[in-house]
Amino acid sequence: EAQVTQNPRYLITVTGKKLTVTCSQNMNHEYMSWYRQDPGLGLRQIYYSMNVEVTDKGDVPEGYKVSRKEKRNFPLILESPSPNQTSLYFCASSLMGTEGLAVSYEQYFGPGTRLTVT
Amino acid sequence: DQQVKQNSPSLSVQEGRISILNCDYTNSMFDYFLWYKKYPAEGPTFLISISSIKDKNEDGRFTVFLNKSAKHLSLHIVPSQPGDSAVYFCAAIGSNFGNEKLTFGTGTRLTIIP
Numbered sequence: 001e002a003q004v005t006q007n008p009r010y011l012i013t014v015t016g017k018k019l020t021v022t023c024s025q026n027m028n029h030e031y032m033s034w035y036r037q038d039p040g041l042g043l044r045q046i047y048y049s050m051n052v053e054v055t056d057k058g059d060v061p062e063g064y065k066v067s068r069k070e071k072r073n074f075p076l077i078l079e080s081p082s083p084n085q086t087s088l089y090f091c092a093s094s095l096m097g098t099e100g101l102a103v104s105y106e107q108y109f110g111p112g113t114r115l116t117v118t
Numbered sequence: 119d120q121q122v123k124q125n126s127p128s129l130s131v132q133e134g135r136i137s138i139l140n141c142d143y144t145n146s147m148f149d150y151f152l153w154y155k156k157y158p159a160e161g162p163t164f165l166i167s168i169s170s171i172k173d174k175n176e177d178g179r180f181t182v183f184l185n186k187s188a189k190h191l192s193l194h195i196v197p198s199q200p201g202d203s204a205v206y207f208c209a210a211i212g213s214n215f216g217n218e219k220l221t222f223g224t225g226t227r228l229t230i231i232p
Contacts, residue, residue, distance in 0.1 A: 090162070105220070
């Protein structure tokens, strides 16, 4: 089954304790991205990766790190979490925009990770 | 600066009637638009999309309309079913931006009343 998986699904941690949220996709997608969802703000992009070893900042990258050592994995790292990073996080992947003559920007999302930082 | 706006946080519709969800955007460089549906405790799932070269795209009960001059799009669901109750996000992308980034609206919670 084609899917994006995230772990953990729920996490409660304390300020300053480093954590990693893993993301993996089995669709051989080049593009992967992390979003956070907050009430009244929709989904905002944190970081994205166009391919292995190629990552770049999204709209809200402060306090986060990512790495893309393999095509299928795109972990999100919070080196020193703070309470304002309490949020619902989604990983997503997609093929690059064009495939032959077809244009598709559909992104597939993981189930989400609800993070609480106290 | 909210470039994609969904001004109705919630909408209730009787089962069997038409649901119309609206979305406005400000960036004229957006040229591809998508609708996502989200159930609680799940990630968003793709519903339907439209390129800026079209003004309508239809897929079963779902139709998306695009009015480029007004920078407005809408999603029509006919007939509405209880399983359509979810949060709907509008998203936009500029194919020339070079980063495949989806810019999302804040979502509209649709409730279908049996």
